[in-house]
Amino acid sequence: MMFDSYRSYYPNFIGEFSMAGGAVVVCLILAIIGGLVLLLAFLPEHKEHKYSGFALWLYRMLNFRKMFSMSLLKLLYIISALFITLMGIVIILLARFFIGLLYLIFGNLVIRIIYEFMILIFSIHDNLTQINKNTAQLANKFQETTGQEGQQ
Numbered sequence: 069m070m071f072d073s074y075r076s077y078y079p080n081f082i083g084e085f086s087m088a089g090g091a092v093v094v095c096l097i098l099a100i101i102g103g104l105v106l107l108l109a110f111l112p113e114h115k116e117h118k119y120s121g122f123a124l125w126l127y128r129m130l131n132f133r134k135m136f137s138m139s140l141l142k143l144l145y146i147i148s149a150l151f152i153t154l155m156g157i158v159i160i161l162l163a164r165f166f167i168g169l170l171y172l173i174f175g176n177l178v179i180r181i182i183y184e185f186m187i188l189i190f191s192i193h194d195n196l197t198q199i200n201k202n203t204a205q206l207a208n209k210f211q212e213t214t215g216q217e218g219q220q
Contacts, residue, residue, distance in 0.1 A: 106130065110127065110130070111130055111131055115127075133197075135190060135193070138187065138190050141186055141187055142187075145179070145180075145183040148179050148183070149176055149179060149180070152171070152172070152175040152176050152179055153176065155171065155175075156168050156169070156171045156172025156173075156176075157172070159171055159172075160172070
């Protein structure tokens with residue numbers, strides 16, 4: 069009897085579930101095709117010089133040359149720190165002073181260490197990218213210098 073009332077309340081549950089499953093399959097196939105087209109037509113490295121403006125920005129984002137993770141991490145840190153601080157104050161005022169104070173101090177300390185570690189990884193990436201650019205510039209200057217000396 070309980071099953072009959074469930075069936076009458078949700079008459080199209082099975083149909084909707086199978087339709088959603090079909091939509092997932094179609095979306096997955098379209099995403100794979102679109103990804104392959106982007107990868108083969110838009111993202112090869114030899115095409116970077118052809119783009120400017122928004123297309124260049126999009127090219128660098130899709131090739132992970134421009135990272136926005138640092139800004140996102142900073143925003144998430146601020147939100148996390150504010151949440152922990154506010155919760156610490158609430159615990160101090162409504163529950164126990166000592167536990168709230170510990171939560172306030174150690175919560176912010178732990179969250180800071182976690183986010184510093186994540187940002188450290190991205191900083192290492194930025195530094196390696198800069199070293200790579202500087203090395204390429206020095207190599208080009210060296211080739212130009214040795215090429216001109218060889219012609220003299």
